[in-house]
Amino acid sequence: xxxxxxxxIGPSHHLCLSDAxxxxxxxxxxxxxxxxxxxxxxxxxxxxxxxxDKSPKQIQHRIKQALxxxxxxxxxxxxxxxxxxxxxxxxxxxxxxxxxxxxxxDFVGLRAQVSAITERAMRGELEFESALRxxxxxxxxxxxxxxxxxxxxxxxxxxxxxxxxxxxxKMGGYTALVSGGFTxxxxxxxxxxxxxxxxxxHLLVEGATLAGLVDDPILGREAKRERLMALRAExxxxxxxxxxxxxxxxxxxxxxxxGLGIAYRAKPAVAEAADARLDHADLTALLYAQGYxxxxxxxx
Numbered sequence: 108x109x110x111x112x113x114x115x116i117g118p119s120h121h122l123c124l125s126d127a128x129x130x131x132x133x134x135x136x137x138x139x140x141x142x143x144x145x146x147x148x149x150x151x152x153x154x155x156x157x158x159x160d161k162s163p164k165q166i167q168h169r170i171k172q173a174l175x176x177x178x179x180x181x182x183x184x185x186x187x188x189x190x191x192x193x194x195x196x197x198x199x200x201x202x203x204x205x206x207x208x209x210x211x212x213d214f215v216g217l218r219a220q221v222s223a224i225t226e227r228a229m230r231g232e233l234e235f236e237s238a239l240r241x242x243x244x245x246x247x248x249x250x251x252x253x254x255x256x257x258x259x260x261x262x263x264x265x266x267x268x269x270x271x272x273x274x275x276x277k278m279g280g281y282t283a284l285v286s287g288g289f290t291x292x293x294x295x296x297x298x299x300x301x302x303x304x305x306x307x308x309h310l311l312v313e314g315a316t317l318a319g320l321v322d323d324p325i326l327g328r329e330a331k332r333e334r335l336m337a338l339r340a341e342x343x344x345x346x347x348x349x350x351x352x353x354x355x356x357x358x359x360x361x362x363x364x365x366g367l368g369i370a371y372r373a374k375p376a377v378a379e380a381a382d383a384r385l386d387h388a389d390l391t392a393l394l395y396a397q398g399y400x401x402x403x404x405x406x407x
Contacts, residue, residue: 109141109154111163112186113170114396116388117179119267122148128177129153135173136166150388150395154186167383178387182396184367188347190397194275195335195361196268197353198286198293198307200229201371202300202390204263207292208242211317214253217245230374231356235287235327240320243310247319251312254291262292264300265371267390273301273405274394281342285331287357289321306334332360352385352393353377369393 115132117124129151133140141154157166163183170181199206212221221242228238272282284297286307297305309322324330331353339349351358351365354373362368362381370381371390378384385392394404 109139109156110186111155111157111166111183112189112398113153113155113166114145114150114182114184114392114398115153115170115174115179116150116182116385116392116395117148117177118387119149119389119391121178123178124148124151128174128179131173132170132181135170145395145398145400150392150400152398163382180383180385180388180392182367182369182383182392184382184396185347188345188366190278190348191275191350191366192280192344192348193335193338193342193350194272194280194282194393195285195331195338195349195351195365196272196283196302197331197355197358197361198284198296199288200354201352201358202265202268202284203296204265205261207257207262207288208239208246210257210261211246211249211253212242215246215249221245229355229357231359231376235357236325239287239308239325239327243317243321244319246310246317249317251291251315251317258292258295262296264296265390267392269300269407270404271390271393273407274399274403276301276303277405278399278403281338283334283338285326285334285361287325287327287331287355306330328357328360331358332364335361335364350393350397352390367396369396 136155143152167181167183206225209222212218227233282302284302284305286293289310290307293305293307311318311320347366349366351361352369368382370378370384
């Protein structure tokens with residue numbers, strides 16, 4: 108019996124996955140294969156016996172090469188442990204399309220300056236905690252009411268995120284939003300998407316304005332990993348039963364600790380380090396990777 112599965116996922120709005128593409132993927136694998144559609148035109152599984160001298164990432168790369176420039180993401184993993192019971196997600200540029208601190212900076216005319224620091228921090232070029240403090244101090248005296256305006260007018264939710272979270276819960280999983288951002292955003296975002304919990308940083312306020320300070324301790328790269336480990340222990344889960352997704356350098360430890368760590372539209376170093384990457388498919392790809400088809404998806 109095959110012990111591995113390669114899940115091929117295309118964009119849900121563009122049915123580009125075909126029997127011909129699946130055949131190209133099968134040709135890239137050694138030995139016999141079996142295939143099964145999860146959702147026609149969007150996602151399919153290819154089951155195979157993994158060679159002992161090849162890692163899942165090496166096999167993913169080989170399949171991607173066989174597919175050429177087709178907009179199809181590939182996730183290779185052990186077949187027996189693909190279903191996950193714990194899901195952790197980054198927020199900014201992962202579950203939502205924005206970096207919230209950049210949106211706050213826009214209201215004080217410093218978007219370009221803050222965005223440049225954010226980009227470098229997410230690429231791992233700057234130490235996260237000091238970069239966060241450097242940006243937050245620039246927000247001093249910004250009215251707290253701006254947060255509600257940003258949530259209402261600027262925050263957009265990445266496709267498939269709400270379905271992903273609510274389906275994980277429907278299937279008995281626990282979900283956590285863990286962000287290097289701020290509780291004033293993770294609270295409403297996690298409530299909208301249906302997460303069980305959210306963890307992030309606390310902006311200090313003075314009256315009705317921001318104080319330009321963030322409370323200690325700062326939730327950064329190590330804290331995300333620690334939350335995954337704490338929840339895994341709390342629910343007495345095996346390592347392989349955990350799933351995480353993120354896009355920036357401060358997600359690397361969390362992605363590395365998870366049984367399956369997925370880079371979503373990620374910075375190059377993160378995409379390279381993660382178990383797999385999503386460059387084309389939406390966030391429902393994390394459900395397809397577990398073998399769920401749309402019949403299992405939660406209604407939103």
